[in-house]
Amino acid sequence: MPLIINDEYPEKLFREDGKRLDGRDLNELRPIKMEVGVIKNADGSAYMEWGNNKIFAAVYGPRDVHPHHLAKPDRGILRVFYRMATFSVFDRKRPAPGRREKEISMIVADCLEPILFLELYPDTSFEVFIDVMDADGGTRCASTTVAALALADAGIPMKSLVSALAVGKIDGKKVVDLSGIEDKAGEADLPIAITWYNEEISLLQFDGDMDLDDLTEFLDLAKESLAKIHQIQLDSLKSKYVTLKREEGEN
Ligand code: CDP
Numbered sequence: 001m002p003l004i005i006n007d008e009y010p011e012k013l014f015r016e017d018g019k020r021l022d023g024r025d026l027n028e029l030r031p032i033k034m035e036v037g038v039i040k041n042a043d044g045s046a047y048m049e050w051g052n053n054k055i056f057a058a059v060y061g062p063r064d065v066h067p068h069h070l071a072k073p074d075r076g077i078l079r080v081f082y083r084m085a086t087f088s089v090f091d092r093k094r095p096a097p098g099r100r101e102k103e104i105s106m107i108v109a110d111c112l113e114p115i116l117f118l119e120l121y122p123d124t125s126f127e128v129f130i131d132v133m134d135a136d137g138g139t140r141c142a143s144t145t146v147a148a149l150a151l152a153d154a155g156i157p158m159k160s161l162v163s164a165l166a167v168g169k170i171d172g173k174k175v176v177d178l179s180g181i182e183d184k185a186g187e188a189d190l191p192i193a194i195t196w197y198n199e200e201i202s203l204l205q206f207d208g209d210m211d212l213d214d215l216t217e218f219l220d221l222a223k224e225s226l227a228k229i230h231q232i233q234l235d236s237l238k239s240k241y242v243t244l245k246r247e248e249g250e251n
Contacts, residue, residue, distance in 0.1 A: 009185035013170040020170070022051075022179060029165075029177045029225055034146065034236040036153040042129075044154025046236070048146040051179060052136035055143055057150035061126030076121030080109040082143055084132040104140045105130075111144045111193045111202045112151065115158045126156065137180035138166045141191050144203065149233050153240070160197035163229040166190060167222045169210065174217060176225045188214075192222045196230060 013021060024030070030051030039045035042058035065071035070079075082105040086093050108130065116126065128150065130143045141164035148162045168178045170186035183189050188208030195202050201219075210218075 009181060013182055013185060014173070020175065020179075021181065024177075026173060026175045027221065027225065029228060030179065032229065032232050034149060034232055036149055036236055036240045042150075042154075044150045044152070044156070046146045046149035046153055048142055048149075050138065050142040050145075051177075052134055053132065053139055053142050054134040055139065055146050056131045056133065057143070057147040058129045059126065059147075059150045059154040059156070060129075061154070061156065062121045062124040063127075065123065065125040070125070071123045074119070074122055076116075076118040076124040076126060078109055078113055078116060078118060078126045078128070080105045080112065080128045080130065080147065082108055082130045082132070082140075084135055084139070088132050088135045104143065107140055107203060107205070108144050108147055111162050111164065111195075112147060114195050114200075114202055115148065115160055115162055115197065116151070117157055117159075120157075126151070135180070137178050137183040138191070140164070141166050141193065141203075144193050145229060145233065149236065152233075152237055160195060161230060161233050162193055162195045162202060163226050163233060164191060164193035164203060165222055165225050165229060167192065167218050167225075169208065169214075174214070174221055176221055190218050190222075192219070192226070194226050 033049045036046045038047040039058045044059040046057050048055050062076060070077060082101050083097060084093050086095050128147050130147055132139050144162060144164040152158060166178050167176050167190050168186050169188040170182045178186060178189055188210045191203055191205045193203035
């Protein structure tokens with residue numbers, strides 16, 4: 001069943017029992033699953049299910065730059081291509097990449113660049129392809145998180161992972177991890193990403209209505225959930241190596 005049908009939004013985003021429409025508490029994440037090494041033809045890859053979002057990320061690099069005029073003689077370049085499948089949302093998305101996809105590609109690249117050592121790879125490119133198969137709010141954050149994992153799976157030297165999450169306000173209450181309906185019908189949406197090697201914020205966007213005083217509270221609220229997401233990323237990387245080791249033992 002489609003998750004969001006045109007502009008049909010519920011009047012209330014909380015149930016009688018105080019829970020959110022999908023049964024979550026204010027600070028509860030949707031269920032998250034991540035797996036690395038899922039695309040055999042890429043240098044690195046990862047798949048994620050985050051609530052109803054289903055997203056693949058595949059990485060190629062370091063490799064020659066095509067088209068060559070984009071190459072930089074003193075550093076590598078990172079190119080990110082975020083795309084939503086035509087069937088990923090209720091209203092058939094036009095197959096050609098739109099303005100929103102270009103914007104999100106740029107945002108994800110801005111989050112990933114600081115964790116790479118691009119200065120060590122002159123005349124080289126790293127390409128990250130992100131394909132959203134099913135979308136239900138927070139895909140820019142989920143994409144950043146799964147793309148970092150795909151880079152790590154490719155064995156590319158990194159300073160740390162980066163994790164991202166949207167927090168926001170719905171029916172006057174601050175919540176973590178907005179679903180698609182909450183994103184559309186709520187008052188505020190604040191995607192945040194953190195690079196773990198220096199604990200700096202590499203993404204902070206804002207859409208909606210909020211007092212500046214709210215910002216500190218939103219950041220505090222995001223912190224605990226971002227740490228949980230980071231742990232799931234680390235666990236999924238480890239589990240690939242545990243599986244490989246087990247298979248090695250069996251052969
Ligand atoms: O996905 P994210 O929250 O990062 O970006 P958004 O532009 O705020 O979009 C919120 C949600 O709206 C997406 O996750 C999709 O579920 C939905 N959407 C849609 O239904 N149709 C589109 N063309 C774009 C987004």
